[in-house]
Structures are given as C-alpha cells and as structure tokens.
Amino acid sequence: MGELKQVRTDAEAALIAAWDRAPAQADWRKAAFARFAMAGLPHRRIESWHYTDLRGLLRTALPTRAPDSAAVEGARARLAALRIGAATRLVVLDGAFRPDLSDMDALPEGVAVQSLAAALVADDIVSLLAPKGLGDDDSIVALNAAMMQDGVVVRIAPGAVVERNIALVTLMSGGAPHAAFVRSLVDVGAGARARIVEIADSPVAEIQSHDALVLRVGEGAELEHVAHVGYEGAGAMQLHSLLATLQRDATFNSFCLVADGGLVRRQIFAHLDGERATLGLRGLSLLRGREHADTTLVVDHALPYGVSREFYRHILDGEATGVYQGQVCVRQHAQKTDGAMKSQALVLAEGAAMYNKPELEIFADDVVCGHGATVGQLDEDQIFYLQARGLPRAEAEALLLEAFANEAIDFVTDETLRDIFAQEAREWLARRVAERRP
Amino acid sequence: MLEIRNLAVKLADEDKQIINGLSLTVKNGEVAAIMGPNGSGKSTLSYVVSGKEDYEVTGGDILIDGESVLEMDATERANNGLFLAFQYPIEIPGVATMTFLKAALNAQARARGEKELQTPEFMKRVREAAKKLGIDQDMLKRPLNVGFSGGEKKRMEILQMALLQPKLAILDETDSGLDIDALRIVADGVNALRAPDRAILVITHYQRLLDYIKPDTVHVMARGRIVKTGGPELALELEKHGYRDFVGEAA
Numbered sequence: 016m017g018e019l020k021q022v023r024t025d026a027e028a029a030l031i032a033a034w035d036r037a038p039a040q041a042d043w044r045k046a047a048f049a050r051f052a053m054a055g056l057p058h059r060r061i062e063s064w065h066y067t068d069l070r071g072l073l074r075t076a077l078p079t080r081a082p083d084s085a086a087v088e089g090a091r092a093r094l095a096a097l098r099i100g101a102a103t104r105l106v107v108l109d110g111a112f113r114p115d116l117s118d119m120d121a122l123p124e125g126v127a128v129q130s131l132a133a134a135l136v137a138d139d140i141v142s143l144l145a146p147k148g149l150g151d152d153d154s155i156v157a158l159n160a161a162m163m164q165d166g167v168v169v170r171i172a173p174g175a176v177v178e179r180n181i182a183l184v185t186l187m188s189g190g191a192p193h194a195a196f197v198r199s200l201v202d203v204g205a206g207a208r209a210r211i212v213e214i215a216d217s218p219v220a221e222i223q224s225h226d227a228l229v230l231r232v233g234e235g236a237e238l239e240h241v242a243h244v245g246y247e248g249a250g251a252m253q254l255h256s257l258l259a260t261l262q263r264d265a266t267f268n269s270f271c272l273v274a275d276g277g278l279v280r281r282q283i284f285a286h287l288d289g290e291r292a293t294l295g296l297r298g299l300s301l302l303r304g305r306e307h308a309d310t311t312l313v314v315d316h317a318l319p320y321g322v323s324r325e326f327y328r329h330i331l332d333g334e335a336t337g338v339y340q341g342q343v344c345v346r347q348h349a350q351k352t353d354g355a356m357k358s359q360a361l362v363l364a365e366g367a368a369m370y371n372k373p374e375l376e377i378f379a380d381d382v383v384c385g386h387g388a389t390v391g392q393l394d395e396d397q398i399f400y401l402q403a404r405g406l407p408r409a410e411a412e413a414l415l416l417e418a419f420a421n422e423a424i425d426f427v428t429d430e431t432l433r434d435i436f437a438q439e440a441r442e443w444l445a446r447r448v449a450e451r452r453p
Numbered sequence: 454m455l456e457i458r459n460l461a462v463k464l465a466d467e468d469k470q471i472i473n474g475l476s477l478t479v480k481n482g483e484v485a486a487i488m489g490p491n492g493s494g495k496s497t498l499s500y501v502v503s504g505k506e507d508y509e510v511t512g513g514d515i516l517i518d519g520e521s522v523l524e525m526d527a528t529e530r531a532n533n534g535l536f537l538a539f540q541y542p543i544e545i546p547g548v549a550t551m552t553f554l555k556a557a558l559n560a561q562a563r564a565r566g567e568k569e570l571q572t573p574e575f576m577k578r579v580r581e582a583a584k585k586l587g588i589d590q591d592m593l594k595r596p597l598n599v600g601f602s603g604g605e606k607k608r609m610e611i612l613q614m615a616l617l618q619p620k621l622a623i624l625d626e627t628d629s630g631l632d633i634d635a636l637r638i639v640a641d642g643v644n645a646l647r648a649p650d651r652a653i654l655v656i657t658h659y660q661r662l663l664d665y666i667k668p669d670t671v672h673v674m675a676r677g678r679i680v681k682t683g684g685p686e687l688a689l690e691l692e693k694h695g696y697r698d699f700v701g702e703a704a
C-alpha cells in the first residue's frame with residue numbers, strides 16, 4: 016500500500032504546530048492528540064458533522080493568550096454586569112481558572128473547587144475527565160482533551176443539597192482575536208442536589224472558544240444544568256461538548272439558550288449508565304443574520320427503566336442556519352426505556368434553513384420511544400386573528416414568537432433564570448420588530 | 454356605518470368566485486341580520502370586510518363611515534373600530550388570555566393616540582366584563598382559546614367585543630354552540646352595545662337568537678349575494694319554509 020499523504024488546511028496546521036510547542040502530556044492527551052491529527056477537523060463527510068462543515072468554516076486557528084492586568088480588570092467589570100442571578104461564580108478567563116475572580120471564599124457547604132491544572136496531577140482523574148464511550152470518536156472532543164489549558168473541577172459531596180446556583184463563567188478578554196481551550200468537570204456525589212449555570216462572555220467579536228464540560232451525576236443525585244451558549248458577534252465561534260454520565264436513579268436536566276454567536280456547535284453525549292436514570296435535554300436557539308447553530312445529541316440508554324426527553328425549538332431569521340441532530344440509542348439490555356424527542360422550528364425568512372435529523376436506534380423490544388420534528392412558518396390564521404384585534408403585524412408575530420420561545424424556556428425551573436432568558440428572548444424579538452419598522 | 458357596493462370576491466390563490474355583486478348597507482344605530490344556507494359566503498363576507506388576505510376583491514367597494522377600507526390591512530380596520538366575532542375563534546397556545554387582551558386594548562389605544570390603560574384599571578375592567586358574561590377568572594390565565602369549549606370560545610369573543618367597544622361589529626354565528634343561558638348572556642352583551650353611533654351585523658342560522666337581539670333588518674344571502682331583504686318577520690318565514698324559495702331567485 017502506498018503512503019497516504021494528508022492535505023492540511025491552514026487551521027489544522029496551526030493547531031498541530033501548537034501541540035508541538037506544548038509541554039509533555041499524559042498518555043491520554045497524547046492519544047487524544049493523535050486522534051485529532053489523524054482525523055483533522057470534522058467535515059461534511061463525517062456524518063455527525065454533515066451540516067456543520069467545520070473544516071470549511073474554520074479558516075484560521077487563532078492563538079491562545081494569557082490576559083494582562085488590564086484584561087483582568089476588564090473581566091471584573093464584565094463579571095459584575097452578567098445577568099445570571101444569585102450564584103457562586105467560578106470564573107475561567109482566557110482558558111485559565113481564576114480563583115481571584117471567583118467566589119472562592121463563599122463556596123456552599125459540600126462544594127469543593129480546584130483548577131483543572133491542579134486536579135490533573137492525580138492519577139484517577141483521567142477516567143473522570145474522559146469518560147469512556149462519550150464522544151470517543153469525535154475529533155473536536157479529542158482536540159479539546161489535547162489542547163485544554165485549564166478549567167474548573169467542582170466536586171459536590173454525597174448527600175449535599177446545594178441551594179445556591181453554581182455558575183461556570185467563561186470569559187475571553189478583549190484585544191486581538193484569540194482562542195481558548197477549556198475543560199471543566201462537575202462530579203455530583205450520590206444523593207446530592209445542585210444546579211449549574213453556564214455562561215460565556217467576550218468583549219471582542221472574533222474569538223474561538225473550545226469548551227468541554229464533563230458531568231457525572233451519581234446514584235440518586237439530581238443535577239440541573241442551565242446554559243447560555245454563544246458569544247455575541249458574527250465572528251465568534253464556540254464549540255461546546257457536554258459529556259454526561261448518569262448513574263442509577265440519577266436525574267439530569269439540561270436547558271440551553273443559544274442567542275447570538277456566529278458559529279455554535281453544541282454537542283451532548285449522554286450515557287444512562289444505571290437503572291432508572293432520568294435525562295432531560297432541552298433548548299431554544301434564536302438565530303439571525305448569517306448565524307449557524309448546530310445542536311447534536313447522542314443519548315445512550317444502556318440500562319433498563321431509563322427515561323429521556325429531548326425538546327428543542329429554533330427560531331430562524333435572515334440567512335441563519337439551524338441544525339438539530341438527535342440520536343437516541345436504546346441498547347438491548349435497556350428494557351422499559353421511555354424516550355420522547357421533539358424538535359420544532361419556525362423559519363421566518365426565505366434565506367434561513369433548518370436541518371432536522373432525529374434518529375432512534377432501538378435494540379430492546381419492550382420500550383416506548385417516539386420522536387417528532389417539524390419545520391414551519393407562523394400560522395397566518397393566528398396572525399390574522401391578532402391583527403383583527405388591532406395588533407400590528409410585526410407585533411402579532413412577536414407575540415406568537417415569544418409564546419413559542421417561552422414554551423421552551425418554561426422548562427427552566429429557576430424563576431430568576433427563567434425570567435432572564437424570557438427577557439433575552441423578548442429583546443431578541445423586539446430588535447426584530449424594530450428592524451422591520453419602516 | 455357599513456356600506457358594501459356591488460362586491461365581488463374570489464379566493465386569492467385560486468380562480469374560485471365566492472361573492473358576486475353583493476350590496477348591503479347597515480346604518481348607524483341599526484342591527485342587521487344575515488341568514489343563508491351553508492356555504493353561501495357569509496363568513497367569507499365577514500373576513501373580507503375585516504381584511505383577511507386569503508381573498509381578493511375583484512370588484513365593488515367596502516366603506517366604513519363613508520371611507521373605503523380596501524387599501525387598509527386588518528390591523529388598521531380594527532383600529533378604525535371594526536370588530537369581527539369569529540365563527541371559529543383561533544387558539545393561540547402560549548399566550549395567556551389576559552396578556553392578549555392587554556395587547557389588543559393597548560394596540561388600539563396607541564393607534565388612536567389615546568393613553569394606554571394602567572394595569573389595575575385594565576384588570577378591573579376585564580374582571581367586571583368577564584363576570585357579566587359568566588367567564589371564570591381562571592380562564593383568563595389560560596392560553597387564549599386553547600382547550601376552551603365551543604361555548605367558552607364564543608363568550609370570549611363577546612368579552613373582547615365588550616372591552617374594545619367597536620363602532621361596527623360583525624358577529625359570525627356567535628350563537629352556534631351556545632347553551633340557552635349563554636345565548637341570553639351573549640344577546641345581552643350585544644344589546645348592551647346597541648347605540649345610535651354603532652352598527653351591528655349578526656350572522657346566524659337560528660331565529661331564536663333574533664328573539665333576544667331584535668334586528669331592524671334581515672337579509673337573506675345565497676350564492677354570494679343578498680337575495681332578499683326584509684324586517685324581522687323574514688326570519689320567521691325562513692324558519693317555516695327554509696331557503697328553497699330564495700336559492701332559486703339567486704340563479
């Protein structure tokens with residue numbers, strides 16, 4: 016067999032060169048890097064990336080950067096302005112965990128926090144940070160493992176009931192365009208209960224954020240995850256992987272709002288690895304301009320009596336592209352699995368497009384699983400009814416869109432966060448009304 | 454006042470003529486009734502007057518208070534004082550009835566350059582009007598018309614009419630699906646609106662409603678036009694003999 020010569024794109028070459036300059040890494044990071052170097056950036060012939068051709072979309076790989084003191088002060092100011100409600104904030108700035116910006120002296124009882132860099136010296140951390148079977152063959156998950164600069168490791172003690180929200184805040188500093196690679200871990204002990212809020216913010220439009228969040232929800236534990244993904248700005252890119260393992264009787268609910276943010280790929284790999292685990296993955300994406308947001312789920316029911324719910328809504332305007340791929344696999348042993356998946360999209364402009372790909376793979380015979388996917392426009396009869404009561408058309412549309420958005424946001428159980436998201440959706444829609452006013 | 458002159462209407466995206474040379478006048482202070490067989494074009498007429506875009510006016514004119522409304526969209530017509538009580542009120546999931554009512558009242562106030570109602574005053578008005586119509590307060594919190602019974606939807610239309618106080622009201626079969634008590638309540642609602650500066654057009658299949666709302670005039674519509682006009686006695690006659698005689702005349 017002749018030698019295979021791979022053609023590298025500029026971005027791929029830069030990423031590979033960056034690895035060469037990095038200090039020696041643990042074996043698994045080397046292995047992860049080898050996987051990335053072999054596969055390169057995902058492209059449309061990789062089935063799970065078919066609608067997000069990253070190889071074509073990512074022209075240059077930006078360098079990482081350490082923030083100077085002015086950047087730290089800037090971050091402090093932006094932190095104060097973030098809308099996340101009351102929370103214990105754990106802050107990552109330009110790829111590094113910043114205890115000085117975090118609420119380290121006010122950690123709730125039963126919550127232990129350290130930086131990923133500090134946690135990496137322990138031997139047993141790898142199985143936690145890279146759970147087997149979750150995103151193993153995804154080259155972006157591999158790239159993150161190889162390149163990760165730092166992150167936060169949060170451990171919640173067994174039985175702890177954490178009332179105060181824990182916020183993972185990922186900040187990028189201003190100045191020249193740059194990238195960051197972050198991997199964080201939240202390990203929820205048996206019977207514990209907590210809520211994690213995730214939010215990203217940057218003052219510059221052009222950034223590349225490579226994020227992975229690894230979650231382990233212990234036996235009988237309950238974790239809610241509420242995320243606001245996407246940096247503002249047409250030149251922003253965020254690749255976000257969520258790797259979640261649910262043990263027996265665990266409950267994990269995740270809601271994600273995607274509003275603004277040039278290119279967003281959000282992938283969730285969830286493994287129901289114990290009996291009677293309950294998983295809820297839900298989200299709302301509000302996209303306009305030339306934004307592109309891809310939500311791709313891989314849910315793996317390995318054991319019996321699992322419950323999973325997926326519910327995603329998109330509103331697409333301008334020339335935006337929405338992608339929803341939901342793959343639910345029910346293994347032979349996972350009898351009595353109860354799964355329901357729904358994806359609904361409203362396409363408001365001719366230039367916008369939605370790609371829906373729900374997939375069920377069922378190997379067990381005694382299960383109840385279903386899925387539905389719809390793509391449509393606003394209902395003209397509803398608009399006419401509202402107009403016949405005096406509402407201008409744009410306002411009638413906004414009212415209907417807000418209702419559509421709120422039915423998704425209602426899955427957020429925290430009232431403050433729900434109100435914040437509802438307000439964001441309202442602002443997004445108000446901009447739309449304003450732009451269309453003559 | 455509503456004046457329809459020799460109106461011709463077809464479906465917007467099909468060559469199907471539904472209204473052919475229809476003329477009708479409802480003066481201020483007048484309550485007029487339209488009766489006519491299924492499919493004769495009554496609802497279509499009400500939609501066209503209200504500005505629904507599924508239909509195309511191919512001839513004639515519609516005037517409200519002497520001004521042609523053909524160039525106005527549905528919003529503008531509503532804000533000029535037109536109200537249509539729908540034969541089939543539309544369900545709006547996710548929009549609480551109260552929110553909707555407030556949006557409608559505020560939109561109309563704004564369009565007329567009036568001040569928006571303060572929330573307490575608005576709530577008070579809605580509660581009072583709802584009570585008169587036997588509408589449960591809990592219903593106001595539910596999404597508009599979603600899961601409402603047929604009769605509840607009709608009452609909700611009348612509630613909106615009572616709050617918006619239109620100059621010209623068209624009620625399309627508001628009596629269908631109502632129990633006897635509700636019929637009386639709805640009729641009271643319409644009668645309360647009767648005023649020298651208002652015109653009301655009631656579309657119905659049943660003489661019974663007209664016992665409660667005494668119309669000044671009764672029109673028979675068939676095959677897209679008015680084929681006979683008379684007083685309240687015409688409704689009684691129809692009740693006895695059906696449309697047979699009139700359908701023929703239209704041809």
Ligand SMILES: Nc1ncnc2c1ncn2[C@@H]1O[C@H](COP(=O)(O)OP(=O)(O)OP(=O)(O)O)[C@@H](O)[C@H]1O
Binds near residue numbers: 471489490491493494
């Ligand atoms: N959007 C439409 N598409 C196709 N046909 C239509 C449409 N609107 C009305 N029609 C047709 O036009 C005719 C008149 O309908 P319309 O609903 O106006 O009748 P109506 O007099 O209100 O009847 P009913 O007493 O049953 O309510 C019917 O034959 C109907 O099928």
Ligand SMILES: [Mg+2]
Binds near residue numbers: 496497540626
């Ligand atoms: Mg009708």
